[in-house]
Amino acid sequence: MKMRNYSAILWILVLIILSSSMIAAERIAVVTKIKGSVEVRPAGESSFKPLKKGVVLNDRDFVRTGSNGALIIVYLDDKSMLKVKSNSDLEIRGTRSGAGLSKKVDMMAGTLKAGVSKQRKGDFVISTPTSVASVKGTEFWMMSDPLLGDKVIGIEGLVELQNLISGEVANIGAEQTGSSTPNGTLSVNTTDPDDIPEDIEEEEEIHELRIQLQDADGQEKELIIKFQ
Secondary structure: OOOOOHHHHHHHHHHHHHOOOOOOOOEEEEEEEEEOOEEEEOOOOOOOEEOOOOEEEEOOEEEEEOOOOEEEEEEOOOOOEEEEOOOOEEEEEEEEEOOEEEEEEEEEEEEEEEEEOOOOOOOEEEEOOOEEEEEOOEEEEEEEEOOOEEEEEEEEOOEEEEEOOOOOEEEEOOOEEEEEOOOOOEEEEEOOHHHOOOOOOOOOOOOEEEEEEEOOOOOEEEEEEEOO
16 A cells, blocks of 8 residues: 555554564664665674664664665654664664663764754763764764774764763864874864765665564564555
8 A cells, every 4th residue: 555644654653563562672773774785683692694674673783784885774763863884883772761762872883974863861872982972963974993083073063072081072063073082182173075974865765664573472573564
């Protein structure tokens, strides 16, 4: 059945399903685009498997992209978005806080663009081995290298960037780049347009949604919803 208000109906359906008492784990976000090699290691498991468009990510799922990989993740409570580029490794974390989610991304390495809606409860936090970036609602790029450190490129709003080694803190605004290094230095400069990564094109429609459920007997089941 074709739907005119596809996006709105999809999100209402997702929220109804995810509020069901059958859901065992904390549902965080849905994958809306996959390109190339992308894998997920589900929370509590030791091995990776291919990640597909429409899969719902849980608290502490670990995602990695290959040299040709990319994906878009949309949070279920407020549609905050992560665009993750190639050669990235990150753990998606979140806990329910009233009507919203308290969100955190543990980023080991890679490049992502965050489009964060105004947060109802707490900050949206991205942490790396070198830095912590905290936001209330903004848009920015974050690039992390374990050896060289981190760069935050502000697009709009403000990002609070803290270097974990020195404890130094700086606010990164639009058209500014914050650099945080493993030796404890933190600097803010005007952004060089050539340093801004190429964006990932968004896709509006999800044609299949996969949700892991647990029944009253503790048996795991997969609910697959297909759209046309």
